[in-house]
Amino acid sequence: MLGILWGLWEGLRALGIHYGWQRPFPIDETTMPHIHDMIGALFQRPNPEAPLLVVTLLRAARFTAKEAALGFAMGATGGFILGALLAHSRMLQRGLLPYVVASQTVPILAIAPMVVVWLASIHVTAWISVAVISAYLTFFPVVISTLRGLHAADHRAIELMRSYAANRWTVLWKLRFPTSLPFLFSALRISATASIVGAIIGELPSSVSGGLGGAILNFAQYYSFQPQNLWATNIVAAALGITFFLVIVAAEKLVVRRAPEHVA
């Protein structure tokens, strides 16, 4: 698969440059650098005093990962609690769910500076503000899936619990929660990658420069000279997202014991 994508990229590039294609965009060295140049850039120094690009980017990735992990943890926990509350009460669900949905229609770039300003005024470190912005992007799929998952139990399984005179809390813990896990994990997989995006976007308006967001801003300014550096940063950012995703998939394998055909 990777090979095919590589071939498509390089093929399009070669044809585009050879025939001077102007669509969908002018194809040249700057718009479509060689993939081996992007990867090669990782192992060069952007300027003579700097360490290898890959070292700088991995440091940035570690910083962004810290923000994203905290954001993911806050978003997932908050989303689960909110989802469970909404599942518990139809009235709360009617009252609150529209606002939860509306929260996601507000552009994150508009929210981010406010969060930074608010939290800075109570002396919260900038990277934690970024985590909060990341959480904002993370919690929504978790709320929706928790709500759905907690209602997914078979009605006979609920009758069975009733026959044991189980209370509401027991039904939640022994039946509804385990039933919701496959739903929850599909949401966490989405949220895991969203948390990285959230952290990178969060870094832009909050003048946090140690992360991948800072690196992207920096290399975007020098794109016309060194396009491969921005592309290399993208590769590292994508790798970080994939890593988060795989961690969730691994956790799911450990936790969810279900029939293979039931996996959501």
Added chain:
Amino acid sequence: MNAVTISGVSKRFKGGTIALEDIDLDIERGEFVSLIGPSGCGKSTLLRIIGDLIEPSAGSATVNAKPARQARRDHDYGIVFQDSVLYDWRTVARNIALPLELAGWDRDRRSRRVEEMLDLVELRGFEDHHPWQLSGGMQQRVSIARALSFDPALLLMDEPFGALDEMTRERLNGELLRIWQASGSTVVFVTHSIAEAVFLSTRVVVMSARPGRISKLIPIDLAQPRTGATREDPRFFELATEVREALHMGGGHDAPLAATGLSEGAA
């Protein structure tokens, strides 16, 4: 003393459908009673009223001389549905232990009881399997073990073998009778198979539809224990005929006779 007493029970669902009308029924301790009737006769509804899973619109159900609700709270009955309703994320052993956990048994006592149950339903060696790794018949045996694990005086069964093939069904019928005799419990069994009702029961309650009523009580005087030979006993056929005729008199025109294996020329 009666295990179950139903007096004057009616059930009207929202929308006005009358599922049951004025049902009276006494079930003695140790009986094996089958409820049989066409779909829509309210047999499953009646079973759920006994188990206090739904409330009657009128009348009352008494289990072990207490109101059905109290009996449910006291864990007086175990229930088996048509689907095994096992929890996929639990192993066989932990599925069987579920009601014991809820009743607060400690771990040692639970695992000892689970061992006994595995022997009873002949599933030893499968305790660490997950439900989806078992055949339909084995899943239903786990479900029966779970229902019996806390030693309830009453076993409620809602078409437990309805989804199984004929051979598995006959084998499980035999196992169920063995378990019933070993445990000395009372069984209320919903089915729409005439052969199954006659083979298993000490009494068959024939019901008719719209509104759901009891149309006939038929005592089954076949010798115990029942075996493969019982199914070939002329008395077995007489009783099956009696049940079938009662079903027809009750307007049970949509009873799935073809599923009974006894329906030659009956339609």
